[in-house]
Amino acid sequence: MPQTDFFDMVFQVVRLIPKGRVTSYGAIAAYLGAKSSSRVVGYAMNASHRVKPKVPAHRVVNRNGQLTGKHHFDTPYRMQELLEKEKIKVENDTVVEFKAKYWDPETELRL
DNA sequence: GTAATGACCTTGG
DNA sequence: ACCAAGGCCATTA
Numbered sequence: 001m002p003q004t005d006f007f008d009m010v011f012q013v014v015r016l017i018p019k020g021r022v023t024s025y026g027a028i029a030a031y032l033g034a035k036s037s038s039r040v041v042g043y044a045m046n047a048s049h050r051v052k053p054k055v056p057a058h059r060v061v062n063r064n065g066q067l068t069g070k071h072h073f074d075t076p077y078r079m080q081e082l083l084e085k086e087k088i089k090v091e092n093d094t095v096v097e098f099k100a101k102y103w104d105p106e107t108e109l110r111l
Numbered sequence: 112g113t114a115a116t117g118a119c120c121t122t123g124g
Numbered sequence: 125a126c127c128a129a130g131g132c133c134a135t136t137a
Binding site: 004034035036037038040041043044046047 | 131132133134135
Binding site: 024025026029030035036037038039040041042043044045046057060061062063067068069070071072073 | 117121
């Protein structure tokens with residue numbers, strides 16, 4: 001499978017996201033050193049379904065905190081359900097208190 | 112092989 | 125303050 005290292009790194013970071021926390025594509029891209037390639041991160045999520053260890057893509061949202069990719073899940077409700085399971089409130093396809101639950105790899109992982 | 116798209120973000124007018 | 129366009133990497137047609 002032509003999954004490049006970029007994808008793998010994205011999956012790694014996404015899998016490292018603590019429970020009850022969310023992050024944004026740009027944050028992961030920035031952590032990888034490619035803040036401009038935030039699109040690739042989103043594409044990686046799309047491929048996350050094919051990866052062996054499924055990646056918690058539901059914890060990844062855009063900079064606005066909106067569940068833009070919920071439509072790409074098995075069902076549009078799946079993402080919200082998973083988020084609610086993590087004690088993350090979601091309203092109007094948007095994470096409530098997003099900034100409060102925001103998890104920045106550069107700040108948390110980098111230390 | 113070229114062209115277009117995509118779960119985005121940043122910058123310019 | 126708002127609207128528009130560009131850029132990045134990989135995949136698919």
